Amino acid sequence: MKVGIINVTGYAGSELARLLWHHPEVELVSVTGRSAAGKRLPEVMPHLWEIDLEVTEAIHVPVDLVFSALPSGASAEALTPFVESGTKAIDIAADFRLHDAAGFKKAYKIDHPSPHLLEKAVYGLPEIHREAIKTTNLVANPGCFPEASILAMAPAVREGIIGDDVIVNALTGISGAGRGGLATNIMDHYAEANENAMAYGLGGHGHQPEIAQELAELREAPTARVTFVPHRIPMTRGILATCYAPLVDSGTTKQTVRDLYKEFYKDHPFVRVTDAPPQSKQTTGSNLCLVYPTVDEQAGRLVVISCIDNLVKGAAGQAMQNMNLMFGIPEETGLPAMALYP
Amino acid sequence: MKVGIINVTGYAGSELARLLWHHPEVELVSVTGRSAAGKRLPEVMPHLWEIDLEVTEAIHVPVDLVFSALPSGASAEALTPFVESGTKAIDIAADFRLHDAAGFKKAYKIDHPSPHLLEKAVYGLPEIHREAIKTTNLVANPGCFPEASILAMAPAVREGIIGDDVIVNALTGISGAGRGGLATNIMDHYAEANENAMAYGLGGHGHQPEIAQELAELREAPTARVTFVPHRIPMTRGILATCYAPLVDSGTTKQTVRDLYKEFYKDHPFVRVTDAPPQSKQTTGSNLCLVYPTVDEQAGRLVVISCIDNLVKGAAGQAMQNMNLMFGIPEETGLPAMALYP
């Protein structure tokens, strides 16, 4: 099985190349980049020294599956010809995550290049949409924050134990800013990002509608009320989301919630309901999502903490998990389930 | 004016020594420590090389003011004789912050050593209790999280623009764990704390009742509903609190909230209402609290972000500010108002 990666030179793309290189069923045959076109991949990303492929401007050989890690807008444009010609595709960008083009435009301030494909796309969160992923040709890989947030809240929302009022307070490592942001955002400079924490996106972050869309579907309602505040903290990898929602029944116990979460995730290989508050570092390099639900009894509030490696379960690993499902390969193939620690 | 510091060898105590050393009205004449007794201060804390005092077991010369940076319980015990003999005292520990002994026991799991002094103590947050601080002999310096949280919420609570339902999601650097925690908490080890984020204190953190007490007073009600979730993140200094509360009038605008905050803090030298989301690093080494109020219009929710240097405005600087007030010295004397950046 032959695969290609469009835009291999960012953090998600290069992580995906690394994971695919050791996947036993896959041959990575083509990788693209813009400024790097014409070079060998290890010249651009020296840590990928084993993957001695030429970086080309476009996918230059036939592939069974194409991944895109381009920025939003450009990604849909690049994938459209593949999808239309029947090649399977996984979009790691945001272009096919929202079901309607108007929502996309509102969130990303650009017109959607291929609105006709939106209804074909499946939101690539296997814990919610596994069966649909298995049969689609176009998967929209979730955003890193939505990945952690939706997995934190899905059991509570689907079971209806909380009211329609979710707050997601999320922390991210700086690799989440992407490799391309460097030239324009001084806050990515080590000297500014180190020993520093800040909230951002308070005017509306593109991941908010994505979370709201999925939580609305889970509660079978047209909308979901979600306040989402992301924060940058001084680490490279990792997302930790702390989520809050009012309990419908303020007497709901920790144990009840815990049992419900354990039951919900019992057949999902990459989500673990933990016995203690999880640490983001317990996921580094792995495809795990750790979830810890608890209850603030005084306030009658559900509090759920979840964490992932933003580049693995939050991007490249999730994409490879989706690939496995699309091609009937055992879901866990090639995906590390234990973190690099410390 | 002569002052002493009980337990100078922790992070709050040593920061206080550094600040007091250059205060133009103060002579630091006595510093105590337990295991370090008998040594010169620079032997124990080499960065304090100019402060060539002997570390003694107890304050050994008369002082006009004594600070205590001992752990909870021990601090009240050590301060009681000073207070009873009429010496002014500032407790940097938690012992005199809560107004009733039962609440103290619940929060800290120990009996209060001097419950009769609780009613004499003034909660040392000048932005709320300035006049009372000026005339008391016993100040309870606020906890680092409450300092940031109460300053974030006070204007909204006092003006009654929010309902009684506050969430404080707070991030702290690891110096907040204290210097003594090392032997018992493997999570303070650099290799575990670095590249790691985690929530803790989910079973009930000692700072929650402190925040609730002050917010209740501000709303002139017997109680306040507060969910408080602290998180450890990989930095040395700094607290960033992101606070959420439902607006009473969901049509309240950002500008209204902003004006209200600006008005509330206009005469307070160390609180600044910022125009953009503040960064914890913009307070490093300074006595500033930066506050940024905004509104999530979709959800009808007030969101306020605040940050401080946990060892300055969250401990030693706040204590020195209180000292200035207690002794009629201009409030800003000796306190840095611009951060070390980057």
Next chain:
Amino acid sequence: MKVGIINVTGYAGSELARLLWHHPEVELVSVTGRSAAGKRLPEVMPHLWEIDLEVTEAIHVPVDLVFSALPSGASAEALTPFVESGTKAIDIAADFRLHDAAGFKKAYKIDHPSPHLLEKAVYGLPEIHREAIKTTNLVANPGCFPEASILAMAPAVREGIIGDDVIVNALTGISGAGRGGLATNIMDHYAEANENAMAYGLGGHGHQPEIAQELAELREAPTARVTFVPHRIPMTRGILATCYAPLVDSGTTKQTVRDLYKEFYKDHPFVRVTDAPPQSKQTTGSNLCLVYPTVDEQAGRLVVISCIDNLVKGAAGQAMQNMNLMFGIPEETGLPAMALYP
């Protein structure tokens, strides 16, 4: 093939468990710990959640190979009965690295518990002693600093292009201090180690005689003159060694040196001679050693920079590579050769 790990609860031991767990030819059947005895491994090391073994006080089932990650002295004691009864053993501690007991005592300030085994032990650096490793029953896994330093200097020393005067200036991440050091070394506290660099071991570090022994052997001389200065820098994993030595022929060019190094390492799967100064992070999580030789022409000096992940090529990965050699398994089996980056 069944293996056991003595003292799995440190950083080297747990990293080894993680690597062995996915080794296709190995079954990890027994892991020991002292304070953790009686618990399941994931209770003590949550990131190892897949390895649901009981931590026992001693290896409790027959094994084909035993690894020890105990502290020096204790390690030799624990391994001796295994070695004497014919079980193969790899010591990750320092106990069998130096060839004579007197040198051991001088370096580690304790009497060697099993001096009679010293002559059986092979220094486990495959790039120098591969054939001997294949046939021994007792491997002394190199120290992390010596691993990087010897690989940096071996080609130059063996070829005789430098004088007998080597300086190794090495930088290490804080995981190198070990997990047990916490209680006694305040410098392991995040708040002290972060944003801080310092040299240590200036009175004589235990790794200096190890480096000197191996360089002496390479130059076929009784001794080698080596100045070794380790430094702690604020990162978790990684060693970067910058080595200096006078060129015998001050006209030796960069290209000559480079060719010599490339030739020397051409058949060694885990040493790469790089085209640019290597970054420690280009080895994170991998078993690679990157080596970059160059020449300071003005000074007639060879400068070689090398780096490794101290817990992989500097400990657990090197141990597994040695295991592969001892059991006739292909050398690279189970060992990652590309780093987790960024």
Next chain:
Amino acid sequence: MKVGIINVTGYAGSELARLLWHHPEVELVSVTGRSAAGKRLPEVMPHLWEIDLEVTEAIHVPVDLVFSALPSGASAEALTPFVESGTKAIDIAADFRLHDAAGFKKAYKIDHPSPHLLEKAVYGLPEIHREAIKTTNLVANPGCFPEASILAMAPAVREGIIGDDVIVNALTGISGAGRGGLATNIMDHYAEANENAMAYGLGGHGHQPEIAQELAELREAPTARVTFVPHRIPMTRGILATCYAPLVDSGTTKQTVRDLYKEFYKDHPFVRVTDAPPQSKQTTGSNLCLVYPTVDEQAGRLVVISCIDNLVKGAAGQAMQNMNLMFGIPEETGLPAMALYP
């Protein structure tokens, strides 16, 4: 006394503004910037909120002293008219550090804009050139690496106890890369710089001739042999230099060296000879240089470790110390001598 800063928007310039703002004898009256011209300083550097000056394109009011923190080449150009019209000037860039224009061109690959001023300039290291600084109109503020390196080696070189063969192995925090480097150097991105150590400048770093020039002068010889290898490590501020040189008399003891250093620096307020290996963090925010000389007896080698805050003693603080000397103000005025720690 009125002063101005050309290019206030970098790390050195903004640190200088912060220090000058509280200097009791100085009024900061003009600050310049290029892209920021027209804005208020706090808009560009929010942590400098008290310094509410307009950023202008050029110094727009008369000043008694001008500092330049422009990049090399541009700095000399901007300062030349001031110097020629008799205004005192301190250049924080590299333009007046080397005594001859040919050396400048070799080091910085550009023609010197004002070679005629080179002989007027005094190298601004007060510990070596204090008297000359007092009477000059043009001070060349030392580079950050040379500052630490020359102070480490000066006593040994001047006393002639070492041979002409110095190695400087230096570590720097990432703020040393400057604020402007962001757009072009991906290695300044937090995600790349964090958890990473690397050597650079191996082809010849501009600070090498500066170190060599000053050491040559100290030994009263035309040249000095210096190998200089800088390294980037993951911290924001701080330089730690570890310097090596062969002892002329291999029997020279640690105590002899130590006494010599203590004597040499006994009247210099900002250099401290420490009793233990210094930590870079013990200088953060201060104008200190810590120096620790020792001897590797086995190798007959002097080893000296020194550290500074690269933005204070390595740039802005050193510049202000020079200003004090030039204007007959007590040398320590306005300069912090104790670090912010932890």
